Amino acid sequence: MPDPGRAESGGALPPGAVAVILLLSALWGLNMVAVKLASAGMPPVLQAGLRSVLAALLVPLLCRPLGMRFGAWRQPGVLWAGIAAGVIFALEFILLFIGIGLTTASRGVVFLYGAPFWVALGTHWLVPGDRLTRAKALGLGIAFGGLLLAFADGLRAPAGPDALRGDLLCLAGGALWAATTVLVKASPLRHAAPAFVLQVQLVVSAPLLLLASPLLGEAWRIDPQPLAIGAFLYQAAIVAGASYLAWFWLVSRHSASRLAAFSVLTPVFGVLAGALLLGERLGTGFLLAVVLVAIGLWLVNRPAR
Template sequence: MPAHGRPESGGALPPAAVALMLLLSAVWGLNMVAVKVTSAGIPPVLQAGLRSLVAAMVVALLGRLLGMPFGHWRRDGTLPMGLLAGAIFALEFIFLYVGIGLTTASRAVIFLYGAPFWVALGTHCLVPGDRLTRAKAVGLSVAFGGLLLAFADGLRRPAGPDALLGDLFCLVGGALWAATTVLVKTSSLRRAPAALVLQYQLVVSVPLLLLASPLLGEAWVLHPTPLVVSAFLYQAVGIAGASYLAWFWLVSRHSASRLAAFSVLTPVFGVLAGALLLGERLGPGFLLAVLLVAFGLWLVNRPQR
C-alpha cells in the first residue's frame, strides 16, 4: 500500500492516469529542446546540478502551498533508500549528459528510452501484480519499433569515434532511470509521500552533480541570456519540479511498467517540438512511427483477461 492508505493498482491505467502521462510525455519532449538551448549558456552537468537545486526549492514551495505532506523522514525508515535514490538520480544524469556529448542525439534517444524494458523486467521480478505479460512484451516491442522508425534518419548518419562509448553511457542512464522507478516500488519509499520521494533525489543529487561538473572538466562560465534562463527555468520548475512530482505520484498508485511504457512518447513529442520550434525536418515515416507507438501503448495498457 502506498502512503496514506491509497490503493495501488497493477491493472490497466485509468483514463485520468493515461491523460496525465500523455501530458507529462509532451512536457518531457519539450525538455529536450530546453536542454539544447540551455547548454548554450550553462555546461550540461552543472546545468543538471543547478536544476536540482532550484527544483528542490520549487517542490518545497509546492508542498507548502498545496498541503502535500513530506512525511517524517527522520522516523519513517525511508532515509537510507532515499539517499540511494538520490545517488542513482545523480548518476543517471551524469551518464546521460556525458553520453550525449559522445554520440548522436538519435542514438542517445534510442538507448535512453530502452528504460521501459528495464522497468518491465524489474517489476516482473520484484513487484507482485506487475508481471511482464505477453501483451506487455509485444506492446513494448511495437512501441519501441515505432521509436526506431521515428529516428531512422538520424540513426543512418555517421557517428563520431566515441559513439559506442556514448551509446553505452546512454544505455546505463536509461537503466539508472528504470532503477529509480523500481526502487521506489520495492523499498520503504513505496510508503512515502511523492513529495518526499522526489525531494530525496533532488537534494542528494545537488552536491553530487555540482562536484562531478568540474571533475568532468566543465568550466563554470555562464552566459545567461534571456532565452537560456527561460529554458533553464522550464527545466527546473516545469520538469524537475512539477512534472517529476506528478510522475512519482502516479508511480505510487499505478503499475510502474505500464506508466514507463508511455515514456516512449517523450522523444516523439520531442521530434514534434523540434519541428515546430527549431524548424527541424520530420522524416517521411514519422506518421507511421506515431501509429506504431500508439498501437504498442494500447497493447501494454489493455486490461488483462
C-alpha cells in the same frame, strides 16, 4: 491533489492517469528542446546540478497549495532508500551527458528510452502484481519499433569512433532511470509521500552533479542570455519541480511498468517540439512511427486477462 482515477498497482491505467502521463510526456519532450537552448548559456552537467538546487527550493512551495505533505520519512529504511535513489538519479544524468557527447543524439535517445524494458523486467521480479505479460511485452516491442522509425534518419547518420562507448553509457543511463522507478516501488519508499521521494533525490543529486561538473572538465560559466535562462527555468520549475512531483505521485498509485511505457512518447513529443520551435525536419516515417507507438501503448495498457 485530486486523484484522476485509481488502479491497483499492476492494473491498467485509468483514463485520468493516462491523461496526466500524456501531459508529462509532452512536457518532457519540450524539455529536450529546453536542454539544447539552455546549453548555450551553461554546460549540461552544471545545468543539471543547478536545476536540482532550484527545484529543491521550489518543491515545498508547490506542495503547500496542493495539500501535499512530506510524510513520515523517519519510517525504517525510507531515508536510506531515498538517498540511494538520489545517488542513482545523479549518476543517470552524468552517464547520459557523457554518452550524448560521444555518440549521436538519435542513437543516445534510442538507447536511453530502452528504460521501459528495464522497468518491466525489474517490476516483474521485484513488485508483486506488476508482471510482464505477453501483451505488455508485445506492446513495448511495437512502441519501441515506432521510436526506432521516428529516429531512423538520425540512426543512419555516420557516428564517430567513440559512438559505441557513448551508446553503452546512454543505455546505462536508461537502466539507472529505470532503477530509480523500480526502487520507489520495491523498497520502503513505496510507503513514503511522493513529495519526499522527489525532494530527497533533488537534495542528494544537487551536490553530486555540481561536484561532477568540474571533474568532467566543464567551465563554471553562465551566459545570461534570456532564452537560455528561460529554458533553464522551465527545466527547474516545470520539469524537475512540478512534473517530477506528478510522476512520483502517479508511480505511488499505479503500475510502474505501464507508466514507464508511456515515456516512449517523450522523444516523439521532442521531435515535434524541435520541428515547431527549432525548425528541425521531421523524418519521412514519423506519422507511421506515431501510429506504432500508439498501438504499442494500447497493448501495454490493456487490462490483464
